[in-house]
Amino acid sequence: MRYPSVLFFYLSTLSYFVTFVLYLLHVVFHPHPRPLSPPRERGDGGEGATLGIIAASASWGLSNIAWGVWATRALLASVILSGAGVIARAIELGNASQWVKVLLLPLSTTYETLTFFSWLIPLIYFVMERKFQIKQVGVFVTGAAFVMLSVAASPSVAPNAPTGVPPSLQSYWLTIHVLFMVLGIAFFTSGFGATLVYLWRRYEKKLFLLFGALLAAIALTIFFVIPLFATLQPAKMLAAVALFGLLCAGFGGLLLFVHREQRPVAWEFLENIEEMVYRCNALGFPFYAIGGFVFGAIWAEQAWSRYWGWDPKETAMLVAALVYAVYLHARLTWGARDAGWRGGLVAWLSVLGYLAVLYAWIGINYFVSSLHSFV
Amino acid sequence: MSAFFREVARDLYQFFTSVTLAIVLLSLIALIGLVSTLIPQETFTREVDYIARYGVEGYALLKQLQLTNIFGSWYFLFLMALFTLNLAACTYKRLTASWRYWKLPMSPIPPEGLRRFEHARVLSGAVAPDAAQSIAKLLRRHGYRVHEYTSGLLAEKWRWECFGIDVFHISLLIVIFGGLATMLFGYRTFEIAHQGDIIQIPGADFTVRVNRFWSENYPNSERVMDWRSELTVIENGKEVLTKTIEVNAPLRYKGYNFYQSAFGIDWQGAARVTLALSRADGTELGEFVGTVGEGVEVPSEQIFVKIGAFLPDFALTENFIAYSRTQRLQNPAVFVEVYDAHGLRIMRTWAFARPEMQRFWETAMHSVGGQTPYTIKLIGMTAPEFTGLQITKDPGRPIVYFGFLFMIVGMLVHLYFKHRQIWVAFAEGEIIIAGAVRNNLRSFAEEFRRLVEEIRQLNVVTESEPELVTH
Ligand code: HEM
Numbered sequence: 001m002r003y004p005s006v007l008f009f010y011l012s013t014l015s016y017f018v019t020f021v022l023y024l025l026h027v028v029f030h031p032h033p034r035p036l037s038p039p040r041e042r043g044d045g046g047e048g049a050t051l052g053i054i055a056a057s058a059s060w061g062l063s064n065i066a067w068g069v070w071a072t073r074a075l076l077a078s079v080i081l082s083g084a085g086v087i088a089r090a091i092e093l094g095n096a097s098q099w100v101k102v103l104l105l106p107l108s109t110t111y112e113t114l115t116f117f118s119w120l121i122p123l124i125y126f127v128m129e130r131k132f133q134i135k136q137v138g139v140f141v142t143g144a145a146f147v148m149l150s151v152a153a154s155p156s157v158a159p160n161a162p163t164g165v166p167p168s169l170q171s172y173w174l175t176i177h178v179l180f181m182v183l184g185i186a187f188f189t190s191g192f193g194a195t196l197v198y199l200w201r202r203y204e205k206k207l208f209l210l211f212g213a214l215l216a217a218i219a220l221t222i223f224f225v226i227p228l229f230a231t232l233q234p235a236k237m238l239a240a241v242a243l244f245g246l247l248c249a250g251f252g253g254l255l256l257f258v259h260r261e262q263r264p265v266a267w268e269f270l271e272n273i274e275e276m277v278y279r280c281n282a283l284g285f286p287f288y289a290i291g292g293f294v295f296g297a298i299w300a301e302q303a304w305s306r307y308w309g310w311d312p313k314e315t316a317m318l319v320a321a322l323v324y325a326v327y328l329h330a331r332l333t334w335g336a337r338d339a340g341w342r343g344g345l346v347a348w349l350s351v352l353g354y355l356a357v358l359y360a361w362i363g364i365n366y367f368v369s370s371l372h373s374f375v
Numbered sequence: 376m377s378a379f380f381r382e383v384a385r386d387l388y389q390f391f392t393s394v395t396l397a398i399v400l401l402s403l404i405a406l407i408g409l410v411s412t413l414i415p416q417e418t419f420t421r422e423v424d425y426i427a428r429y430g431v432e433g434y435a436l437l438k439q440l441q442l443t444n445i446f447g448s449w450y451f452l453f454l455m456a457l458f459t460l461n462l463a464a465c466t467y468k469r470l471t472a473s474w475r476y477w478k479l480p481m482s483p484i485p486p487e488g489l490r491r492f493e494h495a496r497v498l499s500g501a502v503a504p505d506a507a508q509s510i511a512k513l514l515r516r517h518g519y520r521v522h523e524y525t526s527g528l529l530a531e532k533w534r535w536e537c538f539g540i541d542v543f544h545i546s547l548l549i550v551i552f553g554g555l556a557t558m559l560f561g562y563r564t565f566e567i568a569h570q571g572d573i574i575q576i577p578g579a580d581f582t583v584r585v586n587r588f589w590s591e592n593y594p595n596s597e598r599v600m601d602w603r604s605e606l607t608v609i610e611n612g613k614e615v616l617t618k619t620i621e622v623n624a625p626l627r628y629k630g631y632n633f634y635q636s637a638f639g640i641d642w643q644g645a646a647r648v649t650l651a652l653s654r655a656d657g658t659e660l661g662e663f664v665g666t667v668g669e670g671v672e673v674p675s676e677q678i679f680v681k682i683g684a685f686l687p688d689f690a691l692t693e694n695f696i697a698y699s700r701t702q703r704l705q706n707p708a709v710f711v712e713v714y715d716a717h718g719l720r721i722m723r724t725w726a727f728a729r730p731e732m733q734r735f736w737e738t739a740m741h742s743v744g745g746q747t748p749y750t751i752k753l754i755g756m757t758a759p760e761f762t763g764l765q766i767t768k769d770p771g772r773p774i775v776y777f778g779f780l781f782m783i784v785g786m787l788v789h790l791y792f793k794h795r796q797i798w799v800a801f802a803e804g805e806i807i808i809a810g811a812v813r814n815n816l817r818s819f820a821e822e823f824r825r826l827v828e829e830i831r832q833l834n835v836v837t838e839s840e841p842e843l844v845t846h
Contacts, residue, residue: 167600168622168623170622230413289786298779299623303623304765305765307775310446318408322401322405323405326398326405
């Protein structure tokens with residue numbers, strides 16, 4: 001192994017997988033109790049009572065194990081392991097770049113961003129999990145970390161040799177900019193994981209249907225609608241618009257259908273998850289927005305002579321930030337009035353926001369070339 | 376009449392202050408942004424690349440819909456104008472609301488009211504005589520400002536945070552205005568400079584000389600570590616300042632900025648090519664060297680060969696417009712025209728460096744019946760290096776940075792501070808503690824619980840022994 005960081009990341013790939021399995025076991029064996037205690041009395045000191053709900057012991061062995069506790073421990077171990085990898089990587093990159101006059105984070109190649117994310121996202125989630133005690137989200141977060149590290153392990157996608165940093169990246173403003181963006185994305189990822197848990201809890205099996213339909217709609221859009229539209233031949237464009245309308249209508253119809261029937265759900269628990277979604281998104285937003293608009297603009301002015309140039313990646317980031325701004329506003333206005341809204345459409349806005357973040361972060365690189373396309 | 380106008384004004388105000396409008400506008404702007412990431416924009420794309428991608432008609436259609444310059448389109452500008460109005464109106468409206476909130480004093484609430492608070496606790500027992508002082512001390516230690524009155528305490532902290540979001544919204548306005556100032560009064564240009572060039576800047580009372588420029592690689596590597604240009608500012612014939620600029624480190628002088636923005640070999644602007652000429656019958660005429668934009672005389676034939684253009688990576692669009700796919704020397708081609716002694720053009724053609732391209736081109740020309748008196752081959756080329764300087768004048772810069780500062784402060788205040796209020800009321804045999812937080816922050820419940828716990832541990836009430844009840 002020429003680079004110690006690579007070894008660390010291999011180990012943490014394994015360790016994230018184990019953590020993922022532990023979280024999965026936790027979800028399987030300790031599903032939340034559905035009917036809750038009667039609405040809590042006012043002034044009883046808050047929701048402390050509803051926080052630590054771990055299912056009562058069942059009659060047989062496996063479910064007696066506190067999987068969640070072990071999962072959290074494994075998560076901490078994995079985060080420490082990949083953190084060591086990130087530190088090793090920073091040193092290797094510094095050596096390869098002759099320690100060029102700037103403070104560098106190992107974020108200059110695909111390999112480095114993927115591995116950095118696989119450290120930071122679970123770390124942020126770890127903090128949020130401590131705060132909200134909702135462990136289901138761990139399945140998504142550690143799963144995502146595992147996938148990212150697996151992708152990073154493929155040399156054809158992400159060569160892992162540290163290389164000298166190109167001139168355009170040699171600025172401490174860039175470091176600040178990227179660090180903020182990455183932190184924002186990490187919070188959003190926890191928020192998205194929590195949104196998934198929320199929607200899952202709320203709609204249970206229908207969610208299969210819904211997510212299946214959503215994924216199919218996205219795939220159809222990417223593989224058919226956009227290419228069809230991009231041909232710019234009137235007939236095909238019309239067909240693309242029609243197809244897109246059909247997809248939207250179908251998905252919207254499904255959404256309404258799912259919405260209409262509200263089963264008695266454990267509102268206490270749901271509200272708690274919703275609070276976690278909100279806190280994650282509200283924490284991620286300033287990092288993402290300030291990191292993107294302010295620090296990104298300051299750096300772009302130094303490097304490219306303009307704050308804002310409607311570069312595709314910039315624009316996509318703006319779109320993502322706007323969706324989250326809409327989410328925050330919608331939750332404040334409609335969501336504050338009505339828990340149904342808060343848990344319903346507002347939650348879907350959180351999904352949409354994360355899809356937009358994914359698009360700005362990864363998707364855009366496959367559509368257009370951009371000054372930013374190094375990540 | 377005036378009643379009518381008042382009504383219209385009121386309706387307009389209501390229209391522009393609605394959050395729903397904000398959501399709709401933000402969504403539309405987001406949608407336009409999304410479209411712009413799918414269709415390449417003019418600023419980054421050459422016409423030939425559009426045609427190569429969409430065809431001539433598709434490109435014309437896109438252009439007509441202003442989709443290739445979406446951020447300059449009338450509909451986008453219209454949306455932005457609406458949005459700015461919306462933001463300004465909202466900011467004003469919210470600011471008055473914040474002001475009212477700021478002015479609203481905290482007032483005592485009778486115990487029955489406090490009991491109904493979401494966050495409320497009752498400590499019962501004999502109340503110690505110094506209870507008020509010790510609770511006040513504890514609250515002050517937690518950062519609260521405490522006001523004591525006869526039968527209770529009023530405590531609060533961070534009331535000023537109600538302006539945080541206003542500061543944030545104002546910052547957006549400031550940034551928009553800064554950007555507008557730059558757009559209206561700014562200046563930007565891109566200069567390709569060679570060693571020793573002196574750059575004139577319109578409107579400025581100084582010139583800039585490019586002394587030299589060079590690039591450095593990482594040791595033992597092909598990777599570029601730095602591109603640098605050494606610039607000297609010359610004012611009234613005197614050298615006032617010399618600075619080496621690089622990417623991320625521009626020269627700033629008197630409101631003008633000079634950025635290291637490109638670096639390379641100036642093939643298209645200043646290539647020097649070597650051409651091999653022969654007559655159609657195969658007689659070699661020799662090799663000639665000339666620069667793009669100029670030409671060479673061939674005295675023996677009494678002709679003049681004009682070198683029209685040089686493309687380092689020749690390609691054709693579907694309607695046969697030649698363009699350079701990249702700036703790398705992958706398929707070099709030069710466009711030449713041959714004039715006779717009277718100045719009449721007798722032929723024009725592309726000459727290629729790659730033999731198979733040259734053969735292909737000659738066959739193609741023959742097949743369409745072109746019979747040329749000479750055959751021209753491209754056998755050598757050099758070009759000077761150039762440094763590309765982006766030059767801007769940016770009067771909005773301080774405004775924008777000021778806005779950025781506001782933005783950060785406003786957002787952090789809004790997110791991390793929430794106005795908290797605590798009421799403590801002393802009644803016969805009990806103390807009632809109630810708390811409230813703006814925006815109903817849910818984590819306040821835990822904070823409140825801990826605060827009450829601390830108060831309980833002050834032993835300001837002596838709890839009566841619970842009586843043993845036996846059945
Ligand atoms: C790019 C545009 C905008 C952004 C990024 C933005 C961002 C925000 C953020 C982050 C919040 C705080 C939400 C929270 O407490 O979680 C907020 C609050 C608010 N915004 Fe905006 N905003 C924008 C434009 C507008 C516009 C145009 C309006 C006018 C309708 C508006 C009206 C409000 C109001 C009324 C609040 C409520 C504040 C409160 O009650 O605490 N915003 N905005």
